[in-house]
Amino acid sequence: MSMDSDQQLIVDYLAGDGKSLEILIHRYLKPIYSFVHRYVGNEQEAEDITQEVFVKVWRNFKKFDQNKSFKTWIFTIAKNTSFDFLKKKKTIPFSEFENDEGENKLIETLADPAPLPDELLKRVGIGEMLNVAINQLAPKYRMVLFLRYNEHFAFREIAELLGESINTIKSRHKRSIALLKKLLT
Amino acid sequence: MRKDFEKLFSHLEPAEPPAGLFDRIILAIKREQELRHTKRLLFGFLILLVTSFITTPFSWTILVNQIESSGISYFISTTLSDFGTFLILWQDFSLAILESLPLTGMMVFAISIGISIFTLRLFLYKKRLLLGYLTQSFA
Numbered sequence: 001m002s003m004d005s006d007q008q009l010i011v012d013y014l015a016g017d018g019k020s021l022e023i024l025i026h027r028y029l030k031p032i033y034s035f036v037h038r039y040v041g042n043e044q045e046a047e048d049i050t051q052e053v054f055v056k057v058w059r060n061f062k063k064f065d066q067n068k069s070f071k072t073w074i075f076t077i078a079k080n081t082s083f084d085f086l087k088k089k090k091t092i093p094f095s096e097f098e099n100d101e102g103e104n105k106l107i108e109t110l111a112d113p114a115p116l117p118d119e120l121l122k123r124v125g126i127g128e129m130l131n132v133a134i135n136q137l138a139p140k141y142r143m144v145l146f147l148r149y150n151e152h153f154a155f156r157e158i159a160e161l162l163g164e165s166i167n168t169i170k171s172r173h174k175r176s177i178a179l180l181k182k183l184l185t
Numbered sequence: 186m187r188k189d190f191e192k193l194f195s196h197l198e199p200a201e202p203p204a205g206l207f208d209r210i211i212l213a214i215k216r217e218q219e220l221r222h223t224k225r226l227l228f229g230f231l232i233l234l235v236t237s238f239i240t241t242p243f244s245w246t247i248l249v250n251q252i253e254s255s256g257i258s259y260f261i262s263t264t265l266s267d268f269g270t271f272l273i274l275w276q277d278f279s280l281a282i283l284e285s286l287p288l289t290g291m292m293v294f295a296i297s298i299g300i301s302i303f304t305l306r307l308f309l310y311k312k313r314l315l316l317g318y319l320t321q322s323f324a
Contacts, residue, residue: 021214022211025207025210025211026207029202029206029207029210030199030201030202031199033200033201033202033206034199034200034202037200038200043200043203046200047202047203047206047209050202050206050210051206051209051210051213054210054213054214055210055213055214055217058214058217059217126193126196127196127197127198130193130194130196130197131197134197145190145194148190149190149191149193149194150194150197150199152191177190
């Protein structure tokens with residue numbers, strides 16, 4: 001597997017090297033599938049959306065600004081494609097995506113920057129428990145946590161990816177953590 | 186806190202893409218490439234078709250007018266009616282015929298005929314692809 005940067009692979013692909021595209025797809029297949037799966041929660045649909053994401057990436061290669069991060073760009077496409085899919089299916093409660101700045105005193109009071117208790121991490125089947133808890137969160141909270149802790153995105157990148165301000169993302173992150181803690185304890 | 190959550194999230198097994206998804210994506214992209222190629226081909230074909238439909242009769246009219254206004258028909262009819270004189274003065278006759286040739290009209294007509302033949306050839310070679318694409322688009 002080539003260790004070329006994403007940017008280099010794109011340049012090579014645009015110069016006619018078809019192999020570079022395969023390397024890029026290979027590099028991002030698992031993270032994108034995982035992200036989409038987390039978003040839509042269905043294997044078959046995640047598979048179709050992932051395929052669509054990569055086709056869209058291919059279609060828009062020439063429009064990609066090479067001074068920006070490819071990772072953020074591809075995840076933005078994945079988010080938009082998943083969102084459009086769910087919109088078509090009308091499974092998203094759209095109120096979840098509105099009034100993001102709206103205060104929730106109850107949740108805010110739950111926010112606690114202290115580390116999670118170590119015992120919690122040691123519990124058997126924590127993965128399963130976490131999975132169940134995360135799936136109970138609204139997609140917008142789930143996505144922030146997933147991008148932050150699974151894909152190791154910075155807040156700035158998440159904000160760019162989700163098309164929100166950095167402060168919105170930070171407060172959403174705070175609320176996600178609070179909700180997750182509540183669900184896990 | 187971040188480290189703790191990263192540790193916590195490491196327990197979360199990321200969903201594995203099913204086997205064959207990579208190949209499906211590559212195939213879908215290839216299909217898109219072919220589709221894009223066919224679209225371009227169809228666009229080119231339509232441009233050529235319209236061009237040849239407009240230019241062929243137009244260039245034919247130009248050619249006929251130029252032939253009529255030039256002396257070439259006179260020289261040719263003289264050649265045919267008085268072949269003996271032509272044989273004696275063939276060099277002068279040939280030069281006169283060459284000079285009176287409606288070169289512009291002939292060139293324009295030849296180009297438009299060339300375009301028409303190329304369009305027809307393109308259609309005959311790619312008819313399955315073009316018709317298939319049109320059928321799919323309008324189905």
